[in-house]
Structures are given as structure tokens and as C-alpha cells.
Amino acid sequence: MLRKLVGRGALAGYSAVAALGSAAYVPQLDHVRQWAIHSTTQWLQQQGPVQTAQQWWGELQSTAADWQARFEDIARQSRGGSAASGTGHAPSSAPPSPPVAGPSSPAASDKASQGFADCAEQLPPDAPLSAASVGRSWMPVTLCSxxxxxxxxxxxxxxxVTVERxxxxxxxxxxGLPRTDHFYADARLRAAYKAELSDYQASGYDRGHMAPAADQSTATGMAQSFALSNMVPQDPTHNRQVWSKLEADVRKYAKRARGxxxxxxxxLFEGQxxxxxxxQVWVPSHLYKLVFDEQQQRAWAWVLPNQADVQLGAPMSYAQFVQRTGRNFLPHLH
Incomplete structure (x- = not known):
């Protein structure tokens, strides 16, 4: 009985999504979209065994809204419009992923528009960072820790990118601050946007910190550094050897710096x-680390393949970094 109800629920959900897609192309069919959502919701609420699936239904509606935003982007482009562009570059051969686009729900849009006001001290005064600096297709969200x-x-x-001062x-x-090692999914992100612990389990990849735990000077910061919003799938040997050494070298330099x-x-996501x-958490082809000495107004960087056999060589100049990655985080230097 439950299997039949769930099957009917999936069919009804598919119908609702199809109506959403149609409405993106033909605005006159908006009443069909509204009817599909209303009818499917009403039917689900009447089914006792499925009432416990309210959270699942909410996530389905959220995903459907994302699909609608993507359909609308495609429709605009077909009429001669263009999506926002920025410094980020999508993979030349994208992995299989849902046809979703930029923040479409009020919550996601609000989060992205808040910017970094609550953690502005982590950014150089002459180099602001914003969600608008990358294309909408990246579905950018700003998070302060x-x-x-x-x-x-x-x-x-x-x-x-993560930024820390x-x-x-x-x-x-x-x-000497104890490392917590308590990884968790970031509750600040909507379900359609975030990675879960199960995504990394038995994947063959480490949960690789971008802002290192060893850089955190408070217990709160230490705990926040283990959110999956601060992680990428990283080759285990790369993470524990060459990348760990690079993080330690940067800390040594910062301890000697005057400011x-x-x-x-x-x-970076290059190639397949x-x-x-x-x-479907994306696995990076490369990782980068850019260091900016504010007092000397000088920057340098490393871009390393996400592979076990990588050696740590000499850093590249900031101009080389911009040319290599297309990301100009410090425009006053370039």
C-alpha cells in the first residue's frame, strides 16, 4: 500500500515539475502550474502514510522552484538575453547535475544579498568580495563564520573561495586549541544547495578544509571550520601531505609578517x-591558495592538482594567478 502511494506521489510530483517548466516558457499556463502544486499538495495531505513525508515534499517544491529558474534563464537567453557573468568559470565539461540555477527562493536570495557585512574584517579593505563577482549559474551564497x-x-x-585574515x-x-573533528552539514544552506556527510562516506576522498582548522583562534571558529560548506572532496594523500605542508608554511609566514x-x-574545476x-558534490581538478601581505602590498599563489603525487614548487606571481585562474580577487594589485 505504502509503495503504491509513494509511487503515486512521485508521479504527482513529476507532473508538478513539468507544469513548472511549461509555465517558464508559456506564461499563460501559470494557472496550470498553480493547479498542479495545489492538487498534488492536497492529495498528499489526505494520505495518512505519506503525511510523514512533508519534509520530502518541501524539498521537492524547492527543487521545482530551482528548475523553474533554470527554465526561465534558458528562455531569456533564447530571446537574446544573457546570464550574469563574473570571474568564476564553469567546467568545460560539466558533470551530471540537476538543471538548476541561481538563488530562486527568498531565503537563498536574501542570504546571497547580505554579503560579508558580518565578517568584513576577514577581507582586505581595498578588495571587497560579493556574490555578484561570480555568475548566477554558480548559485552563489555568502557565508560568514x-x-x-x-x-x-x-x-x-x-x-x-574562502578568505581569512x-x-x-x-x-x-x-x-594548542583542540581540534574538534566534528564534521556536519551546514544548516544555513537550503537542502538543494548543500552537501551531506553521506556524500563523502566511502567516496575515496577526504573532507578537505579550505579555511584550515589550525588557523582558528576560538572554539567557535574551530567548530565552524568543520561545516561541509568549508570542504571540498580532496585526494587523501594530497590533503595530508603537500596541502598540509602548504598550510603550515603560510602560517609560518603570517607569524613573521608585520601586519x-x-x-x-x-x-578549480577543469575538464571532466x-x-x-x-x-553530486563536485570534485576539484585543482586547489589554489593565494596569500596577500597587506603591509607589503604583495601577493603570490599556488595552484596544485588535486592528486596524490603533487610536489610543492615555487609560488606564482599574482598576475600569473589571475591569468591561470581568471579570478581577480585583488584588483588594486593587477
Whole structure:
């Protein structure tokens, strides 16, 4: 009986999504979309065994809204419009992923529009960062934590970039702070945008920090650094060897610096991009780390393949970093 009801529910949900897609192309059919949502919701509420699936139905509606936004983007482009563009670049060969687009729900849009006002101290004063700096197709969301800022992608289910302000005083406070190792899905993100712990289980990849736990100077910051919104799927050997050494080297430099050192860290997705888990979390082809010494007004970077056999070589200049990645986080230097 339950199997039959769930099957009928899936069919009804599919009908609702199909109506949403049609409405994106033919506005006159908006009443069909409204009827499909209303009728399906009413039917579900009348089924006792399915009433416990209210949360599932909410997620289905959220996904349907995302699909509608994508259909509308396609329709605009077919009429000669264009999507927003920015410094981020989508993979040249995209992985299999739902046809979703930028924030469409009020909650996601509000989160993206809030910017980094609550963690502005993590960013250089001359180099603001915003969700508008990347294309809408990345589904960007701005997230503030105690010790770092994250420009997050609901498309890749990973950070686009994390930014943190390091100093001698902060790293002295961070020394000896117990590592919690308590990973968790970020509750600030809607279901359609976030990675879950199950996505990484048995994937063969580490949950690789972008803003390192060892950089955090408070217990709150330490705990927040283990949110999956701060993680990418990272080769285990890469994570525990060459990347760990690079993080330690950056901390050593920041301890010797006379002022603030801002560190930008994130993934690149080049070529065929695999995914892991039910939520299709994108696996980076490369990881980058950009270091900006505010007092010296100088920046340098590393871009490393997400592979076990990588060696840590000399850093590249900021101009080379911009040319290599297309990401100009420090326009006043370029």
C-alpha cells in the first residue's frame, strides 16, 4: 500500500515539475502550474502514510522552484538575453547535475544579498568580495563564520573561495586549541544547495578544509571550520601531505609578517568533473591558495592538482594567478 502511494506521489510530483517548466516558457499556463502544486499538495495531505513525508515534499517544491529558474534563464537567453557573468568559470565539461540555477527562493536570495557585512574584517579593505563577482549559474551564497568568510556555490556544493585574515596574534591564540573533528552539514544552506556527510562516506576522498582548522583562534571558529560548506572532496594523500605542508608554511609566514596576511583558498574545476554522493558534490581538478601581505602590498599563489603525487614548487606571481585562474580577487594589485 505504502509503495503504491509513494509511487503515486512521485508521479504527482513529476507532473508538478513539468507544469513548472511549461509555465517558464508559456506564461499563460501559470494557472496550470498553480493547479498542479495545489492538487498534488492536497492529495498528499489526505494520505495518512505519506503525511510523514512533508519534509520530502518541501524539498521537492524547492527543487521545482530551482528548475523553474533554470527554465526561465534558458528562455531569456533564447530571446537574446544573457546570464550574469563574473570571474568564476564553469567546467568545460560539466558533470551530471540537476538543471538548476541561481538563488530562486527568498531565503537563498536574501542570504546571497547580505554579503560579508558580518565578517568584513576577514577581507582586505581595498578588495571587497560579493556574490555578484561570480555568475548566477554558480548559485552563489555568502557565508560568514567567526574566523573566515566563504563564497559558496550551491551548484558545486563546495566553496568558490574562502578568505581569512591571519596575524601573529591570531595564530598565537590558535596554537594548542583542540581540534574538534566534528564534521556536519551546514544548516544555513537550503537542502538543494548543500552537501551531506553521506556524500563523502566511502567516496575515496577526504573532507578537505579550505579555511584550515589550525588557523582558528576560538572554539567557535574551530567548530565552524568543520561545516561541509568549508570542504571540498580532496585526494587523501594530497590533503595530508603537500596541502598540509602548504598550510603550515603560510602560517609560518603570517607569524613573521608585520601586519595582516589575507589568505584566499578554493577549488578549480577543469575538464571532466566527477561528482560524489547523492547530492553530486563536485570534485576539484585543482586547489589554489593565494596569500596577500597587506603591509607589503604583495601577493603570490599556488595552484596544485588535486592528486596524490603533487610536489610543492615555487609560488606564482599574482598576475600569473589571475591569468591561470581568471579570478581577480585583488584588483588594486593587477
Amino acid at each position: 567567526t574566523g573566515f568568510a566563504v563564497l559558496y556555490s550551491g551548484l558545486s556544493k563546495t566553496p568558490i 591571519l596575524s601573529r596574534q591570531r595564530l598565537q591564540s590558535a596554537a 595582516n596576511v589575507f589568505v584566499y583558498t578554493g577549488p 568533473t566527477p561528482t560524489i554522493g547523492r547530492n
